[in-house]
Each structure stands twice: as structure tokens, then as C-alpha cells.
Amino acid sequence: MKTFLFRSMIGIFFGAFLAVAITNCAVYFGGQELLDGETFLKNSLGSIFCGWFFTVSPLYFELKNLRLSQQTALHFMTVTILYFSLSFWIGWIPLHLKSILFFSGMFLTTYAIIWLSFYFYFKNIAKKLNQDLENI
Template identity: 65%
Template sequence: MKTFLFRSMTGIFFGAFLAVVFTNLYVLSNDSIMLNGTLFLKNSLGSIFCGWFFTVSSLYFENPNLRLSQQTALHFATVIILYFVLAFGIGWVPFNLTSFFIAIASFLGFYVIFWTSFYLYFKRQMKKLNEELELL
């Protein structure tokens, strides 16, 4: 439960941070001095929720009762469903077939890149730890 709460707070704060950064970049790039409050609130809450479920869903990978393929499938299903419900609901992805396929392809591409990066990183860490254990 402690890990869940820590990850929840981390995700919420990271999502809020990204919302502020993107809002500031928007204001600076458009010389806009007036923001739509409702739109800002909707996008900020979406960013916070997105940060939360991406950080909390990684807890699947800490369950020793699941194989890596099961952990990956559960994580992928969780984040893709929640992300696209959020993205279509808020309007981050327009509700049409072309946008849907572009968004799915982008999501899959980023997911594969991040998953592979984390896999290779932890595999390398495991190798280094095993080498250090052999030296003891």
C-alpha cells in the first residue's frame, strides 16, 4: 500500500508538472495572455490522471506471481484502455478513424521503445549485480 501511495503521488505530481509546462509553452509560443479556464482545467486534470495511471500501472511488473509476458499484457491493456478513454473524452485525439489509427500507431511505437529500453536497462543491471556477486 505504501508503494501504491508513493507511486500515486509521484504520478499526480508529474502529471501536474507536465500540465503546467505545456501550458506555459503554449502561452509563450502564442503570445497569449488569456486562457480558457474550462479547457485548462480539463486538460490539467487529464494530464494528472494520465500521470497517475501510468505510474501506478507499472506495479504489475513488481508482482512475482506473474510472468513477464503476463505483466506486459496487463500493463499494456490497462494503459491503452485508460489512455484512449481519456484522450477521446478530453479531445486530445479527434474522434475519427484516421486520428484513431495514427494515435494507436504512435502509442504502440512509444510503448515498444519504452518497454525495450526498460527491459535492456534492468537486464544490464541484473548482469552487473550477478558479476559483483561472483566476486564476493
């Protein structure tokens, strides 16, 4: 529970930071001097919620009673359902077949790259730990 609360706070703060950074970029680089309050609020809350569930959902990988394939499937389903539901509701992804396919492809590619990066990173750490244990 302590880990869940800590990760929740980190995710919420990171999501809020991203919302502010993106808004500042829109104002500074986009030349947008006036912001719509309702749109800002909706996008900020969406960013905060995304930050939260993307930092809390990896807790699946700490459940030792599940195989890696089960952990990955649960994590993938959770983030996919939450992200796409939020994206469609807020309007980050337009409800057109071409947009849905494009963003689905981007999401799958990004998910696969991140998952493989973490997999090989931890596999490398396990290999080094095993080598150190053999040298003892």
C-alpha cells in the same frame, strides 16, 4: 500500499507540473493571452490523471507471481484503455480514423521503445549482479 500512495503522489504532482508547463508554453510561445477556464480545467485534470496511472501501473511488474508476459499484457491493457478513453473524452485525439490510427501507431511505438529500454537496462543490471556474485 505505501509504494502505491508514494507513486500516486509522484504521478499526480508530475501530471500537474506538465499541465502547468504546457499551459505556460501555450501562453508564451503560442501567443495565447486568454485561456478558456473549462478547457484548462479539463486538460489539467487529464494530465494529472495520466501522470497518476502512468506511475502507478508499473506496479504490475513487481508482482512476482506473474510472468513477464502477463505483467506486460496487464500493464499494456491498463494504460491503453485508460489513455485512449481519456484522450477521446478530453479531445486530445480527434474521433477520425486517420487520427486514431496515427496516435495508435505513435502509442505502440513509444510503448515498445520504453518497454525495450527498461528490459535491456534491467537485463544488464542482472548480468552485472551475476558477475559480481561469481567473483565472490
